[in-house]
Amino acid sequence: MRHGRSSRYGRYAGGPDPLAPPVDLSEALDAVAEDVMAGYSPERALREYLRRGSRTMTGLDDLAGRVAQRRKDLLGRHRLDGTLQEVRRLLDEAVLEERKQLARDIRMEETDRSFREMQLQNLPPSTAAAVTELSSYDWQSSTARERYEQIKDLLGREMLEARFTGMKDALQNATDEDRAAITEMLRDLNQLLDKHARGEDTPQDFEDFMARHGDQFPEDPQDIDELIDALAKRSAAAQRMLRSMTREQREELMDLSAQAFGSPELMDQLSRLDANLQGLRPGEDWSGSESFDGDQGLGLGDGTGVLQDLAELDELAEQLSQSYAGSTLSDLDVDALDRHLGDDAAASARTLAALEKALRDSGLLRRGTDGDLRLSPRAMRRLGQSLLKDAAGRLSGRQGQRDTRHAGAAGELTGSSRPWQFGDAEPWDVTRTVTNAIGRTAAEGRNPASGLRLQVQDVEVQETEDRTQxxxxxxxxxxxxxxxxxxxxxxxxxxxxxxxxxxxxxxxxxxxxxxxxxxxxxxxxxxxxxxxxxxxxxxxxxxxxxxxxxxxxxxxxxxxxxxxxxxxxxxxxxxxxxxxxxxxxxxxxxxxxxxxxxxxxxxxxxxxxxxxxxxxxxxxxxxxxxxxxxxxxxxxxxxxxxxxxxxxxxxxxxxxxxxxxxxxxxxx
Known part of the structure; x- marks a missing residue:
């Protein structure tokens, strides 16, 4: 629009759609009742309906299949040697730049040049051993020295990223003061966890810690338990990542870790943190492993994130299975489903949960004295009404297959009439019926004189006082x-x-x-x-x-x-x-x-x-x-x-x- 304002509209993303129609229980009840009549318990029938979904609703089985495929894709896309490959690249660049500098430096004594070239030539094939051996090397090339320092910086940031989400990016180009602040945060955190393990911490201790270091925790925990939960999940994922590596990769990485930031204290504090978290949350999976067979290398931080994703997908699979005692669809982590499968999957999960809740809250299903789920009298009436309507529809199509009805007395007439309903045995009020048909035909814009066609809504019956029982x-x-x-x-x-x-x-x-x-x-x-x-x-x-x-x-x-x-x-x-x-x-x-x-x-x-x-x-x-x-x-x-x-x-x-x-x- 040249003159005026234009607007852009998109999908509502603030939770359940406020304009979505209410959940239709009739299809669900019919499906559940059909399985009950086939011999399933109402509880199992409800579960089966939610699992298979319907023509217009994605079921739990479909969502579970997409979760399994997402898990398979992650394992088939990645490998876990990204950090080692990056360290090797930086090391090779450092050695190459140093050799170039040695060749260009005409002022260097030949003996010194030969000794340095021999050192570089005889570096051990192990990346970790080579990095360790060069820790005291006096670099002549500033570019080579920068590349080597990047190795230590990379290792430190990856080690922290494996425990604290976002730390790798936050510490890029960090100063010595920044690294000192991280070390101080780790000391304070371990002291807080030690006090909590002994039962000596107070809410004020947590508040003081967050006041000093809260900007380093994007999860924004509200108490110490939330803090421990977030850290333990990440730390356990880091341990599973290490166990998912080959033995050679794991040993290389552990040897390299001593060079992180050039500070042995960092690894001491991280090891202490892992021990504290494992003692406080032993229920996390600290010993599992995965088999990666892709070609996209992952660093420690990204790899830990993928391991967390895999653990979250496993939790979603269990939630979607609904196979544990007391399970309901309110257990579904819809936000996690949204992150991994998109908002369509999250919307489907919300619909399923709303349907299950509506069925339980509507009075159509109820718990018996034995605790089992049963169809309620209300559900039986509703189901009977639906089946009777179906029978009526089939009756209406059986032309020429019924005997002519004889007009027998059904009771004394009261003089009043009412609309006909299926099953009524009273005689028709012909005058009112024809009058209704004329009025309806005229309202539809057609001339009644051209002919009438009776419909069910036209029919009225004469009320009677009694009928043969x-x-x-x-x-x-x-x-x-x-x-x-x-x-x-x-x-x-x-x-x-x-x-x-x-x-x-x-x-x-x-x-x-x-x-x-x-x-x-x-x-x-x-x-x-x-x-x-x-x-x-x-x-x-x-x-x-x-x-x-x-x-x-x-x-x-x-x-x-x-x-x-x-x-x-x-x-x-x-x-x-x-x-x-x-x-x-x-x-x-x-x-x-x-x-x-x-x-x-x-x-x-x-x-x-x-x-x-x-x-x-x-x-x-x-x-x-x-x-x-x-x-x-x-x-x-x-x-x-x-x-x-x-x-x-x-x-x-x-x-x-x-x-x-x-x-x-x-x-x-």
Missing amino acids: AAVVLLVDTSFSMAAEGRWVPMKRTALALHHLVSTRFRGDALQLVNFGRYAQTVTVDELTALPPLREQGTNLHHGLLLASAFFRKHPTRQPVLLVVTDGEPTARLMAHGESWFSYPPEPETLRATVAELDRVGRNGAEITFFRLGDDPGLERFLTAMARRVGGRVVAPDPEDLGAAVVGEFLRSRRPRFPSSFGDLDWD
Whole structure:
């Protein structure tokens, strides 16, 4: 803009995005619940969801993979002889410049020149030994002397950088006074640590130390423990770096260290510091090592930084694994993740942590009396609602597959109406429904006279005072084949959808869930949801029918409705003494006992529907014959359509007033 001001915008970097949408729990809950129904504990299901992430959210496994790759890159890029290579270069330059000076100096006596040249010619091959031997050499070249002094300066700065971040740059071109100040700081620091180890230090001691030397600690520790933590991590990394070198490199470096700043006291103070820190923080990794195989040389200071990075990456890997007791995503060091992988990874970690916290704080997951994480009643209701909506969507697409609904009385009309909801069995208020459609069509800018198309939001039903109540039993097969053939989760989804429909739209009905394998038992929807796949053989439909008969007898005034989901013929029956008798192929006595109990249920007027899963011809013949005996029905849905089929048959048994085809309704 020629006249005026221009602005530049960038990504928000002040922490979590304040304009980010709230965490969506619905997808997470659905994924967690799906794994729970497959047999995982809620705790493990939550962990698995956070590990794999979702279509729009990076998971822990992906972040952990990027951490591992970052670690691999560091090891494959570097080698640890950078300081030795730099010292060798400076030494070679010093010797070369000295030889040039000897050749040019015509005033030097020949004997003196020959002696000096012999000294330079016979230097030991070891860099450390050569530097030590030249420590008393009287350099004739000022350039050579400068290069040699740079060796001592470099070694001193690298030794300090290995313990104190930023010291190498801070001491470049340092004076004798600067080096004396560092030595004084080391003395004071070691005295402070000695007092702390004896328990004799006070907060004032720390304040006094920081007042004198605080500018040399960019970490800005707030107390002595923070100071020790920062120093110990760096010192331990320096020790690991030394152990990561070859034996020859390590020996060379230790021999060279005596030349640091030309001051043996420096190394004495650093050795004392390392000992103090190791005694105060023995939990740090002081003895580890790494295998570097790159070609980029690292000095002591930079190498120590890389070792610190590797240790930090290891900590991140452990945090991302969430494999230790009591782990939560609040443990993640997001700042470290940002440093190593960038702000995208940090944002993903914040999202995962927020999601985990939201799930735990929302009341959807709760701790049981045994301490285990469980789906809460609220989560079960929400999940049931989601599964019922899915069943409704599948029902709406089953054009031509449903019987025409008959208009039976559902109770006395009250004269008022309300919007239709899935599961309503009341008759439609046609006048209000058509009026709603006309108003909506006109609001959309279309002429109602050109034709109307009903949508779900148009429909209103007439409220009634009462309706016939039902006693509903859902019998679900939990034999081994249900899990082996991938029918376990669809069975549970079906039970949850039906339970939610009855508990919200047919509150006057009574529903009982019964699972049958080798034995049958009544279960709550929570228990059925958490039921792991069973590896027991046996399909004891006989026992299940006995429990259904008992439930119907408890509710003699209600219309009995029996829904049976199974993928196999009866192979077990309940004996008189209460034991289960199993045999395969099915024994005639088992079939007779099952048929006899079904006849008793049928004589009580129950509406019976069998849902056949799989293509077993024997099961098809058996269920067809069973349904014919009691005037029931057999439905053979795909497993994924099981929920829609069961809900649809339940609604059929309740005689709801719905149109004969759902194809024109927009269920969304």
